[in-house]
Amino acid sequence: MSRSQLQILVQLAKIDGVVSQDEIDLIRQVGKANGLTEEDIATAFDETHEVGNLADLTDDEKYEYMYRVVQLMKIDGRLYKEEITYCAKMASKMGYNEDVLYHLITKIYSDPHVSADKDALKKKVQKYLIKD
Template structure:
């Protein structure tokens, strides 16, 4: 599952045409947290992402994916229309109501300290999971 998670993040990082160091660092953190080696993480940058079926992904994994997507989107301090569209598309593919994206953006942007309390945020966000 971690390859899919990283590929989602890598595709998002590439959308604006520039992958900045902060994005690379977050992608690496997610990979390491999922037990991946440095080589496996680097290989993900070369892989083609084609998965549309997330039915086998647990609700916890879906939350981790959507959470890290929003983190990555905000990491450079700029929001691009293409990034928002991509994130909304991924939220829908993961089985979330697309409003989850806006809720997460509001929570993470408004209160960065909330990121430390991911469990309470997770309980709030899971109500947007529709499938």
């Protein structure tokens, strides 16, 4: 994961006008798990980056992104129209049919323990990738 990719999560966290501590903690956790330093993560909150070509990500990376952005939307317990619109655009840029977002939201919001069945969810989500 690059800093610009982490920026997608930061932009989503900022979209409702308030970045909660839970959102910050999740973004830090994701950044650290992907080899970014504390400085890289802090910089992502301070800078605005142009989102790169998300279509170049591997299918696994695309899934992880979609999973993380929906998880981040869930963290404050509320869904905002702006968040959904932003995530739908990200899904489209990654090559997903935008319906993938609603599938993920339904699964992740309804099952707080979805991480236990993350591989099965991944197989279902990959069906939403639009193949040329």
